[in-house]
Amino acid sequence: MAEKQFVTQIADINENFAQWYTDVVLKTELVDYGPVKGTMVIRPYGYAIWENIQKDLDARFKKTGAKNAYFPLLIPMSFFTKEAEHVEGFAPEVAVVTHAGGAKLEEPLAIRPTSETVIGTMYAKWIQSYRDLPVIMNQWCNVMRWEKTTRPFLRTSEFLWQEGHTVHASEEEAVEETLLMLNVYREFMEDTLALPVFCGKKTEKEKFAGAVATYGLEAMMLDGKSLQSGTSHYLGQNFAKAFDIKFLDKDSKLKHGYTTSWGVSTRLIGALIMAHGDQRGLVLPPKVAPIQVIIVPIAAHKGGVIEKAKEIENALTSMGIRAETDVRDMSPGWKFNEWEMKGVPLRIEIGPRDIENNQVMVMRRDNLEKVTASIDGVDKTISELLETVQKDLYTKSKANRDKKIVEADSLDGILQGVENKNFVKAGWCGCRECEDKVKEYASATARVMCDEEGIPEKCAICGKPATHKVIFARAY
């Protein structure tokens, strides 16, 4: 028996969170570095999480009436210049194809960093009448943004995402769509990823290049930093005018449409890791875990153990639970460590004595609690436990986050707050200078506005009357 010693070698989560993250994503085989600097390879264990995310979100999109489509990867560079803010925002990050088929191209082509321009061009061609509206399409695809500093899932030159693009006859309807999708994302984050999020409008500085308004979802990571987990943009008529998306309205007048776009990416996998993980490695919410239950036979060479384990596996998989039996030629202890590192929500241990007693041992990865369960009805027990784990993860995340929200009424207060790994709520006068000062002084940015909580009297930075309440945080 070729027994390898299990050596985790994961950096200390409290001392060096960045290294802990890198260790975890590489050692659990979620991801690897691609040959080209700044690219990643999503390995099967990581991609299976993405497939679960896709399946869940896709159903939510379709429920709102969205249909999937696919638009070209390559966009003529000239398209970007049609919307002034958009080109300014994206041109510096674009990867450019200059040669193809052995010849130089007449016009250089950008690899899409986002698809407003090419989709807008097609919408202009397809939309004629108010009868054609609303148009609600989504695409799952790869995009490319050339970044200087990269980290797997969080920031890579190429990443996978979905981008929804819609056109509406009125401003009201388009704003409604923007907020509807923001809410779809929020529900998904909470229900499926077990992650509480702050949803709100972004400041002018932080909004999408070309948007009238951007709404973001901000999740707190274990190190108190914020991770923007999704965005929903109200684009007004900016892109409709730039790309000539017009329709003949009921009143026989030709009008520009109102557009929105919204997206989430493989960043969500980074969010999961950094919000739920611990020193042993990943802690995956059951709803997205590639393996929900790992069954480890004890004294597997003894007659009947593997058979019973497989029997339980079959009972679980027939209920739609993603269960596997680890029959590899390794010691149970080695397997325990590996599957804990890989964040499998539940572990079932079954040995000859358990079988005698008609029971199994079940361990929860989230709190490391062990319970015994009768083999009769183990499928029901496990099914309920998975739901409990999913809920508890959310509750725990929310409690942890809520403890780390402070208020501040000065620049020093903001600095101190973020230094102590908190989100800091503060009044803000609305001016760019104050926002820049926070960045300079505290290395923090305005994540979202939460005016609905009540606007403080004064701007924490300049002391002038506040017009907004803002969540400041350091961010990924």
Add this chain to the structure above:
Amino acid sequence: MAEKQFVTQIADINENFAQWYTDVVLKTELVDYGPVKGTMVIRPYGYAIWENIQKDLDARFKKTGAKNAYFPLLIPMSFFTKEAEHVEGFAPEVAVVTHAGGAKLEEPLAIRPTSETVIGTMYAKWIQSYRDLPVIMNQWCNVMRWEKTTRPFLRTSEFLWQEGHTVHASEEEAVEETLLMLNVYREFMEDTLALPVFCGKKTEKEKFAGAVATYGLEAMMLDGKSLQSGTSHYLGQNFAKAFDIKFLDKDSKLKHGYTTSWGVSTRLIGALIMAHGDQRGLVLPPKVAPIQVIIVPIAAHKGGVIEKAKEIENALTSMGIRAETDVRDMSPGWKFNEWEMKGVPLRIEIGPRDIENNQVMVMRRDNLEKVTASIDGVDKTISELLETVQKDLYTKSKANRDKKIVEADSLDGILQGVENKNFVKAGWCGCRECEDKVKEYASATARVMCDEEGIPEKCAICGKPATHKVIFARAY
């Protein structure tokens, strides 16, 4: 009521098949031309077919043990030169990124035309021991091959596909995998796309650049031309040696692995259209049709008609049937034409008199037959009819194809065969010159070899002893 006249304007399928195809794909809104020459936009109706294809195939792949992953889009140009035949085959078609992030790149990067090189590089890093084998991964992604002449779905610079890449410890196992996946494709083509295919080994001339052997699936289109619908390659140790994929075997010796790759693409949608369509437009097999049943209310303004239609829709959708009720403000005749053009397998017509008689009219798109069905149990009737249509489509396709297979023992015979829109089976001596002569003289190519049927005595081209039996055809 804004009644538009339904004008199909589809070119004659017998007179101008190429134009018929273009008309059908554009008018049914499967696809549109992208802004960059040679690119396509897959519209929701077309993309929904691709989603159905993906879901079906993906389950078949996973059943064989394949896991999905995602590898980078951009590949250093130098990777291609590592396998001599491979670079020769793909370099002329590659699109090249030379600039990114506002600066010139040190090394130009290719947009993947296929991913053997980048996946091989990663496999070399991941695989150490025989315990790591086999590796069976698949990715769903976009690829780019710069083509001079393009047609939607059939040949575009960018297209969507899946590419499986496997590594095995022995030649036997790798060859077995190659043939297993060929068979997975064949079953999918027959069961799901209702398309009979010839499966077999390709000639040296027609094989994949870098393969030891390529196996292809060839389907006959309505014009007698062949469409290569999928390929499975046995790559021997060519890529393992070029990319240094080595493993420590049980005998403690370091050995190169044996690799395979296999893929199908959005071309399959082209195959569907050109194999099943007719003068009215698309005829979609139920298993991949975005809408399987369209319900058209007659005299929809009359009380209770829409309600009854919706009731039937709900009964069908709750059985997992993709049914929709067309409640648009158009005449039934207009709707009939549109949904026939769009190839919806079954149409249910329901009006006040039908409701009185507790029945509906059901029309099959494939043979235009109408039957009445009792509203009681209509879900079961429809479910069975969908299965019948699926089977009948295959039977019809196979009968049509089998009528158009001829044998030839001369070059003139081959020419006459393909001129008459047939597949031509003929003996071949195995030499490249004879293959080239067929191309020159008859504009036909060797599609696959079918030696298992028995090898003719003589080569139909040169008269020397034959070593193979080949299917020659004109091809897309």
